[in-house]
Every structure is written in structure tokens, then in C-alpha cells.
Amino acid sequence: MDVMNNKILDRLKTKFADIISDATEFRGELTVVLPKERIVEVCRFLKEDDELRFNLLADLCGIDMYTPTRRFGIIYNLYSFTNKFRVRLKTFTEADHPKVPTVTGIWGTANWHERETFDMFGIIFEGHPDLRRMYMPDEFEYYPLRKDFPLMGIRGSLELPKK
Amino acid sequence: MGLESWMGDGYIATKIEDVLNWCRKNSLYPSPMGISCCAIEMMAAAGPRFDIARFGSEVMRFTPRQCDVMIVAGTTTFKMAKVVRKIYDQMPEPKWVIAMGACTSSGGMYRTYSVVQGIDQFLPVDVYVAGCPPRPDNLLHALMLLQEKVQRGESKGMAPAFIGDFHGSRGSNSVSK
């Protein structure tokens, strides 16, 4: 494993060794899988730790694994300006009533990213100040990026003005 | 009147109509509905190299009340379609529509849930321009075809013209009659 990745993993294990379910490295990038209840603590630790200082949330996205359990994943790509290094956190949630605590208290940029993930997947972020749809109109009833939504869309889901 | 009985019915009215149409075609003010990438090529058509002002489109007025032709440039989504229709409804008659690019003609390369597959589903289109994005020369050719239509007095989507037709298959390519 890479030197920096080892360092991050060691620092995480000092406080959160029991909850890290999986830590893999692929193409030099470390991915850590965590339970969703503790994700806010871990993010705050990673941001405020003196050695690590992951102060930019580069990206927050959802992913639909289309498995019977743990269907939706939420992926946090973090970047540190001081160390110039990246790490990825992943957490999973169930298919019916997917709910994850929000990280807008830690990084203000998560606000719009979480709104977009809600719009595309239907994952509700608890504690989000303003959770409404981002791209699709508010009255749209489906969640487009789920694997069971067809690419062409569902007829009648969006209105068109009359000719 | 004696003059009309000598020259035939409606002679003066049609001549005035011709003159009016000639005035209209040489001063088409476009309303640029620039939505995405085609908007950049439309701006290039208004730029110094491909000058659209020499065809009479001296200014691109963004207020629809002062425009004759609406150039829809860019992918139209369902959310944007309502806005485009609203702007179109505010334009005074006579008005024409140029559908610029593949996305407005038929949905283009986006066969997805949120893209309208062609603006002719909610607007009457007069000229379709192919290309992704069409070169500014293409847009100028579309404007010239539209000018022929205006001279003939057609509007509201009658007999739409397509860029890319072979010469001669849809009438002449001359600009002035």
C-alpha cells in the first residue's frame, strides 16, 4: 500500500477501528467503507485532524448497486489542500426509505451535492437545510438514475406545452 | 376603380404585399434562444467573421416583443420547453422559427428522459439546420432560405425547409426575387 494511504488508514484505525468494514486500494486510491450512522463523525475527524486536514469535499455522489440489500451507496471523495492527497469514503443504505445523515455542517459545499443525489436517487439526507430537487421539476415523481428507471423516461412523467 | 379593372383584381394589394415582404425579409431581427453549445456558434455568426448584420439582422434583441424570428439554439429539455413556448407566444405576428442544430430538430444525440425530441413537438418550425453544432455558414444559409420563405409570404411552419437538401430539389437558392 502507498505510504500516504497507510498513514490515513492508521489514523482512522486509532479512533474508528471497529467500524471500518472494508478498506481497499485500487490504482493508488484508498476507499474506506463505513456504516452510515457514524459517517458524520468520521468526516469531521478527517477534516479537523491536524495531520490529515481533508478540507475539500471534492465530490459527493450516489450509486445504485442494484443488489437486494445495501442497494444505494453514497460516496464521498475528499481532498486535502495541505497534503495534496485524496481519499474516498463509502457508505451504504437500504432500498426502501434510504436515509443518511447530512454532512452540510462540515462542508458547506455538500448542500448542492446532496440535493443532486436526492434528485437522482431519492436518498433522503437527514438534517439537510433545504432538500428539494435539483435538476428535475419539483413535481417529477421518479428518481432518474436508479437502475429500474428507463433511459428514455416514462411517458407522461413530464409535460410539454401544447402546439 | 378604373385602375384595378384595367390591371386586374388585387394587383395593387399584392404589390404592396410584395414590398412589405421585401422589407420584412431584409430586416429580420432574431431572438436568440441560446440554450447550449449551438448558442456559441450563433454568437460566432454574429461575430466579426461571419457577420449576420449584413443580412439585416443588425441586433439580437433579447426581448421577444421586438423580434421577428426565434433561433432556438441548443438542447431543449422539458423544463425549458415551457419557457421557450412562453417567449414564442410573446412575439408579435408575423413570426418564424429556425431550429438550429440536431438537438432542436430531433433530440440530437440525447435520447434521454429529459430532452424533448425535437422542438416541432410544441412549436411550428420554418427552417431546420442540421449539424452538431452547425457552422455559422450553415446558420447564414438558413437565414437566406428563411428570407425566401418570407418573400413568398409563408409563415407559421408552412412547408418547412431543410438545410442540406440538394440544390434544385426545393426551388431556387436565389435570395432576391
Next chain:
Amino acid sequence: MMETKPEQSSRKSRILEALENEHVSISFDDPLENEMVLNMGPQHPSTHGVLRLLIKLDGETVLASVPELGYLHRGYEKLAENCSFHEFIPHTDRLDYLSPLSNNTAYVLAVEKLIGIEAPPRAQYIRTLISELARISSHLMFFGSVAMDIGALTVWMWSFREREKLYDLFERIAGARFTTSYTRIGGVAQDIAPETLWSIRNFIDELPGKVRECENLLNTNRIFLERVDGIGIITKERALDLGLTGPSLRACGIEHDLRRANPYLIYKDLDFAVPTYEGGDCLARYYVRMAEIQESIKIVRQVLEKIPAGEVKAGQPKQVLPKKERVYKKMEELIHDFMLINFGVNPPVGEIYHAVEAPKGELGFYIYSNGEGQPWRLKIRSPSFVNLQSISTMMKGAMISDVVAIIASLDPIMGEADK
């Protein structure tokens, strides 16, 4: 307070609610007590694309604002799940459509990281060259549109004249003036002829003079300076918190450039500075981008001197599309071409995130692959989407006519903000 009508559609009331809920900490002793919600709708001469802004005004001063996106949402991420990796390259052109070559490069770099191959040296030099030319093109458009939004139409005409010369160059490099789709997985589509390199050198030699002409009209112009100096200020901490990247972050005093921090392509061998300005206002953002044009010119000159001879596509037949003339004559290449077009590049199972310094900020691609020829999930981290989040912070307390200058200085592109 304007009464909101009982709305039929829930969309309007929810977004107005969001506007109402914005924390307003500015007080005025205006006797008129007149607050108004202005809709700066998707069709507007200066919203840089289809951005809708709902602005709460007290007279002429902006109290709060809420941007609404989604008018150009074309479903890229869902499309990517149905396209092979090669088929998605033309779609990346249309993301930041002022610098399509830069997006092409960013995407194929991400896919190559996933697959684990590297392009040959000449291809890397060519990719650096086109990325910097795309950056020059995007910044030329920036200062043209900043000037036009403020009212100086001449500068826009002049910058478009230079951009037309760039389009001619792109046509000679890639075959199309605008949506180029020039890079390929494993290299670039075709080689650049030496005559084209000479033309690029001539263009680069003339460009500083032309840019100086435009700057002479703006930099000491009192009207321009009064309209951008001190307008749209954002503090360093707020900028970091909101995830601002690119020239807008460098205008707040934070020196962060992915070409320096995590070098990709050949940037670690090149000598260039990272212009940074304090202030965080529109003028600083303007200065940063003008300085970046000069740095890009420096980079292009170095690339033109150092470019090596060689192949432009990696020799990996299982992942890289072979040359068309060999496909028609040799059996192996025919089979590989068939497999790659039909079944796609089959990368290993895994996920990567790769970001480059696009002209607008950090453009990142997160790809999760499950071993098939199409990505299972492709997320585009577009800089304009994240930069637009800071618009409400920048506009608080500004006048209504400054709104236009602020949006222009942030330089958003809705094609990538809406994906």
C-alpha cells in the same frame, strides 16, 4: 411584502419558500419597506446560458437569492451507463462547450487511469498543447463576455476574432472547429502535422499583442473598474467551505492549481507560474484569468519546443482502437476493432476518481466499473456546478446591476453545471 398567489404547482412555492428561508442579516431604514421577488429567468441576455435566479430585492439592493438549475439537464450520467467508454467521448465535448478539448482530455485520462494504460509521450505533449489552447479559448470568451455584460461590446468582437483563429487551428488539428472529440483512450485520434505546429506558433506569437490591445481598453478604464472593483466579494474561508475551485479560488488568495499539486500529463516538466490575487472580488477574478492566458502562452511555447516524435496511440491492442487502414487489411486489427466497438474496453472491477484543472476549476470524473464495457456509474464533478453555489453569498448586499457583473466574473457554463 409581495403576496404569493396560491400556486397550483408546488414547484414555485417550494422555491419561494427557500428564498424566504435565506438568512437575511442586512437591515435598511428605507421608509418604503418594499421587498420584491425578481425572476431573472432562464432566458436573459447575460445569464451565460440557462440559469434562473430568484432574487429578493429591497429597492435596488439584493437581500437574498436562490439559483435554479436544471434547464439544460440532458441526462449525461444515465447516458454514460448505456454507452461504452469510447462512445462517451463525443458527449464530453458538450460539457464545458467553451473548451471541448479540455474535457476530452480529462475524460480519457480518467479512463486510462481505470484501465491502467498510459499514452505515449508524443500523445501526452499533444494533449497538454490542446488543453492549454482550450484554456486560452475559454478565457478569451470570458473576458469578451465580462466586457459585453458590462457594456463594452468592442472587446467581445475582438476576442471573438481571436477565437475564430483558434477555431481554424482546432479544425486543422482535429477536423472540427468546435466539438472536436479529438482524444482517444490510449492517445489521440490522429497526429498533428508540422505545418499546423508552425501555425500554432505564429498564432501564439501574435496573441500577446492582441490581448494587450483589449486590456488597454479595460484595465485603466474607470467605468470598468468601478463596476468590478469591490463587487461580489467572497472571503477565503467561505470560498473553501463552499468548494470553490479554479481561477475563482485563486482570486481569493489561495494558491491551488491541480497542475502543480497533483501533476498529470507533462506539467511537472514545464515551467509556469500560478497567478494568485488577493481580494476575492470580480476584479481579482478578471486579473487571474488574464494572467492565466499569459501563462498558457508560456506553456504552449515550451511544449512546441520540446514535443518529441513518435506514436500517438499506445500499443495496447485490447484497449486502444487500431488504425483504420490496418483494420481493413489485417485480421488481428479487424477482430480487435470489432470487439472494442461492440463490447467496449473491459476494465478491471474497481472505482477511480481523477480530476484535472479545467479552465473553470476542478473537473473530475468518478468511474465505478464492474468489469463490463460500459461504466456502472460515471459521475462528472463539474466545476461550474460547485462554483454556482457561491453566487448567493457573492450577491448579498450588491445592487441589481452588479448581479450581471458577478455572474460574468464567476464564468459558469450551464452545459456542465446541469450535466
